[in-house]
Amino acid sequence: MTSAAEIVTQVERDDVRARWLLSAPALLIIFFAAIGPLFVMLAYSVMVKGDYGDVRFGELSLDGWFSVLFQRDIFDDTIGLADAHLSIFWRSVKLSLITTLVTLALGFPTAYFIATRPPHTREVWVFLVTIPFWTNLLIRTFAMQEVIRNEGILNTLMIRLGVIDQPIQLMYTDAAILFGMVYVYLPLMVLPLYASMEKLDFRLVEAGYDLYATRLRVLWRIIIPLVRPGIVAGSILVFIPSLGAYVIPRVLGGGKSMMLGNLIELQFGAGRNWPLGAAISITLMAMVMLALLVYVRNAARSGAQHG
Numbered sequence: 001m002t003s004a005a006e007i008v009t010q011v012e013r014d015d016v017r018a019r020w021l022l023s024a025p026a027l028l029i030i031f032f033a034a035i036g037p038l039f040v041m042l043a044y045s046v047m048v049k050g051d052y053g054d055v056r057f058g059e060l061s062l063d064g065w066f067s068v069l070f071q072r073d074i075f076d077d078t079i080g081l082a083d084a085h086l087s088i089f090w091r092s093v094k095l096s097l098i099t100t101l102v103t104l105a106l107g108f109p110t111a112y113f114i115a116t117r118p119p120h121t122r123e124v125w126v127f128l129v130t131i132p133f134w135t136n137l138l139i140r141t142f143a144m145q146e147v148i149r150n151e152g153i154l155n156t157l158m159i160r161l162g163v164i165d166q167p168i169q170l171m172y173t174d175a176a177i178l179f180g181m182v183y184v185y186l187p188l189m190v191l192p193l194y195a196s197m198e199k200l201d202f203r204l205v206e207a208g209y210d211l212y213a214t215r216l217r218v219l220w221r222i223i224i225p226l227v228r229p230g231i232v233a234g235s236i237l238v239f240i241p242s243l244g245a246y247v248i249p250r251v252l253g254g255g256k257s258m259m260l261g262n263l264i265e266l267q268f269g270a271g272r273n274w275p276l277g278a279a280i281s282i283t284l285m286a287m288v289m290l291a292l293l294v295y296v297r298n299a300a301r302s303g304a305q306h307g
Contacts, residue, residue, distance in 0.1 A: 038282075038285070041278040041281050041282055042278070042282060044064075044274050044275055044277075044278035045064045045065060045275050045278035045279040045281075045282055046060050046061065046062060046064070046065070046275070047059060047060060047061065047064075047274075047275055048060070048061045048063070048275070049063070049064070049272070049273050049274055049275050049276070050272075050274070052272065053268075053269075053272035053274065054274060055274050055275060061275070063275065063276075064273070064274075064275025064276045064278060064279040065279045067082065067085075067273075067276045067279070068082070068085060068276065068279050068280055068283055069081065069082055069085065069086065070082055085263070085280075088258050088259060088260060088262075088263050089260065091174065091257065091258075091259060092243055092259040092260045093243070093287070095174060095177055095178055095181065095242065095259070096181075096239050096242035096243040096245075097239070098178060099178060099181040099182055099185060099238060099239075099242045100189075100235050100238045100239045100242065102178070102182050103182055103185055103186050103188075103189040103234070103238050104189060104231065104234065104235065104238075106182070106186060106189075107186055107189035107190040107193055107234060108193060108231075110129075110190050110193075111190050111193035111194040111196075111197050111230070112193075112197055112223075113125075114126060114129075114190075114194050114197075115194055115197035115198050115200065116202075122198070126191075126194065129187050129190050129191065129194075130187060130191075132183075132184070132187060133187065137184065137247055137248075138247055138251070140183070140184055141180055141184070141247055141248050141251045141252065142251065144179060144180045144183055144184075144252065145171065145251060145252060147179075148170040148171060148176055148179055148252075149170070149171050150167040150168075150169065150170075150171070151167070154170070155167040155168060155170075171252065171254070172252070172253060172254035172256055172257060173253070173256075173257060174253070174257055176252040176253060176257075177245075177248055177249050177252050177253045177257055177259070179252070180248040180251075180252045181242050181245060181248055184248060185237075185238045185241060185242060188234065188237040188238050188241075189234040189235070189237070189238050190234075191234075192229075192230045192231075192233035192234040192237065193227060193230040193231065193234050194230075195230060196226070196227040196228075196229055196230025196231075196233075197223075197227050197230065200223070200226055200227060201226075204222055204226070205218055205222055205223065208221070208222050232295065232296065235295065236292060236295070236296075239288075239291065239295075240288055240292075243259075243260065243284065243287065243288060243291075244260060244261050244284055244288075245259055245261055246259075246261030246262060246265060249261065249262050250262055260280065260284050263280060264277050264280050264281050264284070265277075267280065
């Protein structure tokens with residue numbers, strides 16, 4: 001005779017089996033569409049590059065991984081650092097971090113402003129924030145090009161105001177890439193911050209003022225800890241696409257200010273070095289994962305300290 005406990009256990013097993021069967025199609029799609037290409041890149045990174053931009057299957061080599069950070073001299077075969085790659089790595093990380101900080105500095109007051117508006121007007125402000133998403137990224141990038149070029153809106157306005165006498169060369173510089181990424185990714189910072197601030201109990205802010213706390217102290221001890229999930233989410237949403245940006249550095253940075261996305265495209269295109277391109281792609285993914293782990297752990301530890 002079957003006991004009640006055995007019946008419950010069998011029902012739970014059947015439920016788990018049914019859930020796995022129902023989720024199997026989605027899991028297969030995720031594997032072949034997301035995880036599968038990563039395994040392909042990993043396999044390419046340990047193969048020998050072909051003569052015409054492919055790989056030689058069956059021939060293994062770590063030259064792709066070696067070339068990520070090192071290079072051999074073409075004359076005496078000595079080994080040195082790949083200065084060009086390291087400078088691109090540093091530029092990508094630096095611009096991504098600065099973009100994250102600038103969008104946070106601009107997005108935080110913007111989200112706070114929207115969250116403190118009357119409820120019937122907040123949808124209008126959120127709608128205005130999301131309008132740039134209606135336009136293709138390439139078009140938005142070319143629009144920014146018209147703003148910062150020598151004869152663009154920014155230089156023309158400063159000349160007419162008497163701030164400068166000659167146009168400032170912004171195009172094809174790191175500053176141009178920074179302008180473009182801040183403009184494109186700012187909504188990705190505002191929306192998560194607004195989602196957190198909308199749930200904020202502003203009675204706590206009023207209580208802080210009643211206890212004679214300054215505005216800065218209320219911001220640092222009450223508002224920021226409560227909206228920390230929005231800060232973390234917004235920073236992640238900005239930092240990750242900034243690190244792998246391709247269109248913005250290509251259009252605004254030209255050939256002199258490449259980032260990791262452009263370097264990867266170069267290896268799979270004109271460079272005809274698929275193993276190196278695959279190795280850099282895996283390195284980029286590892287950098288993103290490491291940054292996410294460090295950032296989330298620090299945010300969680302800080303959140304625990306603030307209760």
